[in-house]
Amino acid sequence: MSVFSPALLSEAGALLESLRQRGLKLATAESCTGGLIAGLLTEIAGSSDVVERGFIVYSNEAKMDLLGVPAHLIDLHGAVSEACARAMAEGALENSKADIAVSVTGIAGPGGGSPEKPVGLVHFGCASRRGPTAHRRFVFENANRAEVRLRAVVAALDLIEAQIGTASTRLA
Template sequence: MWPADIEQKARHIIRDFTARGLKLATAESCTGGLIVGALTEVAGSSSVIDRGFVTYSNEAKIEMLGVAGETLAAHGAVSRETAVEMALGTVTNSAADFAVAVTGIAGPSGGSAEKPVGLVHLAAAGRDGAMRHREMRYGDLGREAIRLATVRTALDLVAELAHAP
């Protein structure tokens, strides 16, 4: 169902988190649940995955994750600030030790000169206060390719944060 590299990354996270007794939650906008879908494809993921939030609309980001309306008004849904607040809100509103959040423009429309198609902000947060952010500019690769690239980057970001000193 998934490209081999995504399956491998997901299996690694499930195996690692299971061994360490850790829980993970996701907050997804442009990927619409693909990250948690890739993770739950792995047998045994129920011991790791706490929940996944699909917060496509600004209202969902506010209501489900506590993203500030002021943040959305000042920076937009596709921004570092929103991704960070989504990740923090996911940790706060779940039983997860770690959370990953993504928000971006998968296209084919919706882009602008300032925020082109292929721009994605990802953030990972730990209950311990650890935080990582990554801004990706994948380019106009097509909707499916942008979404799959975002899943790859999100899984890498989770693995990186979970092993940060």
């Protein structure tokens, strides 16, 4: 029995098949999701031909050490920012053999939020070797910690699919 719903597993399986058909490998760079994206994808048998590696970079130091996110960027914009999400995705590409990388950084709560950066704020990046880095920002309002994290996983899958869908001719 999986910890993930059948619907989410089905969506992840379809994404893996899309990546497989394009001959693409994926890396993840996860902060607030703590490895849930990679965990979901690797729940599916045979995913090792697509999932190249995953980085769990919960601390700022891990973001800098493992992904090369510049300290000044975190100091200027914060770890939960568009700039950091983009740098995380690009760093995951640089530090892997993947063709595409997704990143997620956010405030899952229940604490840690502010008026400028509320609980539920999540930034996503999706970088590819042959195209521009995409970014999305969501605020998952009225959601508990588990819901924010799970919604972030779904949003990350959607972002990867959008990135390979719009860039499929560049990435194929």
